[in-house]
Amino acid sequence: MAFETKAIIATFGGKLLKLSHQSTSTGTPMAVNLYLPPAALPGAKVPVLIYLSGLTCTPENCSEKGFFQAHAARRGLALVYPDTSPRGADLPGEADSWDFGAGAGFYVDATRAPWSAHYRMETYISSELPAALFSAFADTLDGERVSITGHSMGGHGALTLYLKNPGKYRSVSAFAPIANPSRCPWGEKAFSGYLGAEDREEWKKHDATELVKGWKGGDLKALVDVGTGDNFYMQGQLLPENFEKAVKEAGVEGLVLRYQPDYDHSYYFMSSFAGDHVDHAAKYLFA
Ligand SMILES: N[C@@H](CCC(=O)N[C@@H](CS)C(=O)NCC(=O)O)C(=O)O
Numbered sequence: 491m492a493f494e495t496k497a498i499i500a501t502f503g504g505k506l507l508k509l510s511h512q513s514t515s516t517g518t519p520m521a522v523n524l525y526l527p528p529a530a531l532p533g534a535k536v537p538v539l540i541y542l543s544g545l546t547c548t549p550e551n552c553s554e555k556g557f558f559q560a561h562a563a564r565r566g567l568a569l570v571y572p573d574t575s576p577r578g579a580d581l582p583g584e585a586d587s588w589d590f591g592a593g594a595g596f597y598v599d600a601t602r603a604p605w606s607a608h609y610r611m612e613t614y615i616s617s618e619l620p621a622a623l624f625s626a627f628a629d630t631l632d633g634e635r636v637s638i639t640g641h642s643m644g645g646h647g648a649l650t651l652y653l654k655n656p657g658k659y660r661s662v663s664a665f666a667p668i669a670n671p672s673r674c675p676w677g678e679k680a681f682s683g684y685l686g687a688e689d690r691e692e693w694k695k696h697d698a699t700e701l702v703k704g705w706k707g708g709d710l711k712a713l714v715d716v717g718t719g720d721n722f723y724m725q726g727q728l729l730p731e732n733f734e735k736a737v738k739e740a741g742v743e744g745l746v747l748r749y750q751p752d753y754d755h756s757y758y759f760m761s762s763f764a765g766d767h768v769d770h771a772a773k774y775l776f777a
Pocket of ligand 1: 543544545546547551588641642643755756757
C-alpha cells in the first residue's frame with residue numbers, strides 16, 4: 491500500500507519523512523516516521539534500524555528527542571519509527587488507560603475480541619511495514635540489512651521479535667526493556683487483555699525471558715541498557731535480571747547488559763546512549 495508523505499523535515503544532513511499508510515494488519519491508517527541519512531543517495535541503499543517506542547508514544551517522541559538521527563547520519567543508516575498501536579479503531583475502552591489499548595499495543599497479535607480485529611502489531615511490525623517500506627523505497631533502503639531496537643514496551647518488542655525470528659534482524663538492542671512481561675504488572679495487564687488471562691502458557695511465546703530459553707540462533711548480538719534511577723525498574727516492571735539469568739542458564743552468549751548509574755526512564759536516558767545503540771547496530775549492519 492502506498493505511503494502518503496505528510497511532511498519532509500531536514501535534520502542532521504538527512505530528511506525525516508512523516509508518512510502514513512493504510513494497514514491491512516490493523517485495518518486502520520498507521521503513522522510512521524522514516525529518517526533517510528545523507529548517505530541515502532539514489533541507487534545507494536542504506537541499512538535500516540527499526541526503533542520501537544514505549545507506552546503512550548507515537549512516532550514523534552523519539553524523532554524529536556531521541557537524538558538517534560545524529561548518529562544514524564554519522565553511520566549512514568536509516569531509522570524507522572513506527573507507532574505503538576492502531577489509532578482510531580474506536581474500540582470500547584481503547585483510550586481509558588495509558589498502559590493498555592491506544593499507545594500500548596505491546597507488539598503482539600491480539601487473540602481476544604475486540605482487540606484481535608485491529609491490535610495486530612506483531613504482524614504489522616515484523617512483516618507488513620518492512621515489506622511496504624522496502625517496496626516503496628526500493629532504491630534507498632536495503633531490506634537485507636535490518637536491525638531492531640526499542641524502549642520499555644518497545645524494548646520488549648525488539649527483544650521478542652528478534653528472538654521469534656532468528657536471522658530476520660542482524661542485531662538487537664533495548665533501553666529499559668520490559669524483559670519478563672509475564673511477571674510484571676504492565677505485561678500481566680496487556681497479555682490478559684490481548685491474549686486472555688487464563689492461558690499463561692501462551693504468554694510465554696511473547697516473553698523475552700521465556701523465548702531466550704529456546705534460542706538456537708547463536709551469539710545473541712544484544713545490547714541492553716537500564717538506568718538505576720528508573721522508577722519503573724525499581725517498581726519491578728522491567729526485570730532485566732530475570733532475562734540475564736535466563737540467558738546464562740540457557741548457555742547463550744552475546745548479551746551485554748549495562749546498568750547506567752542514576753539514569754531514569756526518560757528520553758534523557760535514551761538520548762545519552764543512542765550513539766552506543768546505533769554503533770551496536772552499525773557493527774552488524776556493515777559487517
Ligand atoms: N504515564 C507516563 C509514563 C509513561 C512513560 O514513561 N512512557 C515512556 C515509555 S514507557 C515514554 O517514552 N513516554 C513518552 C515520553 O517520555 O516522551 C506518561 O504518559 O508519560
